[in-house]
Amino acid sequence: MRYYRCELHTHTTLSDGKMTPEELVERAKECGYDAIALTDHNTTAGVERAVKAGEKAGLTVLRGIEWTTFWGHLTVIGGSSDVLWRDITPENVAEKIKRAREKGDIVALAHPRRMGYPVCSGCHCDYDIESVAGVNNYEVWSHYYPNEGVAARQQREQWYSLLDRGLRIAAVYGYDWHNRDDIPPSYAYTYVGAENADADALMRGIKSGATFITVGVSVDCKAVVGEKEYVTGSVLPTGEADIEIICNPIKDYRSDKPTRLIRAELHTDKGVVSTPLEFGKKVKIKTAFAKYCTVEVYGERKREEQLLAITSAFYTGGER
Amino acid sequence: MQTVLEGQYEITRKNQSTHVRIPFRVPEKAEKMHISVSYDPKYNFDEEYGLALIEESMLKQAGEPLMSKGEMRACLPVDNHLSFSIDSPDGAVGTAHRGDNRQNFTISADDAQGGFYPCEIKSGDWTFIVSVTCIVTDTITVSLKIEVE
Incomplete structure (x- = not known):
């Protein structure tokens, strides 16, 4: 298994994006992505064009849509769902998410704490969190300046509150890519662990929770229990594990690059443990958790300490 | 070219977060549908x-x-932000979700733009749907013209 650079939230001229499907694919390839999901607002009209362009360019394109409802946005990836966005209401959204997942699709809560009406109406999640808690993924970071500001903090807090309740929801980033962005503002990547970069393998990787989000550092981490090693998203036989972490700079990251690492933190339902971290040096931390354990990487970027990366969780025990 | 629907429709604040449905009928032997929609103020x-x-x-x-x-x-x-959908007698033909307050589309069995899917222009009952994503004025006037050929 290796980690593939993916962008799971993109738009084209078939909704309100500025690039055609072909231009988006070309740009994604230039920017070093292994895969993108095309998630135009309430339409899949551009998907086949993007898939075809991706086949030509050597870029995997996952079929998707963004349910752009009045009360919140959800990206749905896989192309199997038969849910019509206009039928979704606060009363039935849980059922629609379940329906899409049963069909084999992946559902993510998109930019849930972004400003909604009247700036970006529908962007803020007005759904009761319980009714959307059945998603696979949560955009812990989104759009520009993903690890900064109030919305980023609130999204991270809300995601952890869901993990605290025993839910197994993977962390993803959503660029919400609308423009060409030749000089990109601060942005992040979602990396997905998979056997290869084919659509089916990436879908399996995302569903399994083998993801991390980052502003410029790679995070190679595993949990070791006895002789066995596990990737994030795995359910460990026990919460007593050694977490091994090694981080390196992502050389072609196009925004402000992290200049040094400071520490790794393990966030668990039992609390936070931290250890100093340097580029290229493996650290091992003992942990004991009852529900989940994520890894957060802190370092210096833009001349200040920043949260640089968050992994999805290792789990143990029964799911809620 | 035959006009099958032409009119102005008033959206008010009460319509925020609702879908306003405008039915129209398509005659037989139509192959293309042209939709011209605008709204003011933006x-x-x-x-x-x-x-x-x-x-x-x-x-x-x-x-x-x-x-x-x-x-x-x-x-x-x-x-203000409105998005537009169309339902044919067979079901959803797509949605146009973008910020422009003047949009034109042509739909046929071979081609469609702007978020719609190519589809046969079957005779029968169709619906144009205005989804009121955001209204920040007391009213919005939607001008709609649908023609077939």
Whole structure:
């Protein structure tokens, strides 16, 4: 298994994006992505064009849509769902998410704490969190300046509150890519662990929770229990594990690059443990958790300490 | 070319977060549908109103300031946002979700633009749907013309 650079939230001229499907694919390839999901607002009209362009360019394109409802946005990836966005209401959204997942699709809560009406109406999640808690993924970071500001903090807090309740929801980033962005503002990547970069393998990787989000550092981490090693998203036989972490700079990251690492933190339902971290040096931390354990990487970027990366969780025990 | 629907429709604040359905009928032997839709006004240029609306909504949604005053000011003028869908006798033909308040589409069995899917222009009952994503003025007037050939 290796980690593939993916962008799971993109738009084209078939909704309100500025690039055609072909231009988006070309740009994604230039920017070093292994895969993108095309998630135009309430339409899949551009998907086949993007898939075809991706086949030509050597870029995997996952079929998707963004349910752009009045009360919140959800990206749905896989192309199997038969849910019509206009039928979704606060009363039935849980059922629609379940329906899409049963069909084999992946559902993510998109930019849930972004400003909604009247700036970006529908962007803020007005759904009761319980009714959307059945998603696979949560955009812990989104759009520009993903690890900064109030919305980023609130999204991270809300995601952890869901993990605290025993839910197994993977962390993803959503660029919400609308423009060409030749000089990109601060942005992040979602990396997905998979056997290869084919659509089916990436879908399996995302569903399994083998993801991390980052502003410029790679995070190679595993949990070791006895002789066995596990990737994030795995359910460990026990919460007593050694977490091994090694981080390196992502050389072609196009925004402000992290200049040094400071520490790794393990966030668990039992609390936070931290250890100093340097580029290229493996650290091992003992942990004991009852529900989940994520890894957060802190370092210096833009001349200040920043949260640089968050992994999805290792789990143990029964799911809620 | 035959006009199958032409009219103006008033959207009010009561329509926020609703789908307004406008039925129309397509005759036999049509192969192409041309849709021309626009709405006005697009913007509410009242800065005082816009800033107050943003601040009130922000505090309601986030419980704390998400944006500085300067960032809020950069969001002005606040604007109306409608998206458009079409249902044929066979079901959904797609949705056009974008900010422009003047949009034109042609749909046929071979081609479609703007978020719609190619489909046969079957005779029968069709519906044009205006989804009111955001209204920041007392009213919005939607002008719609649908022709077939």
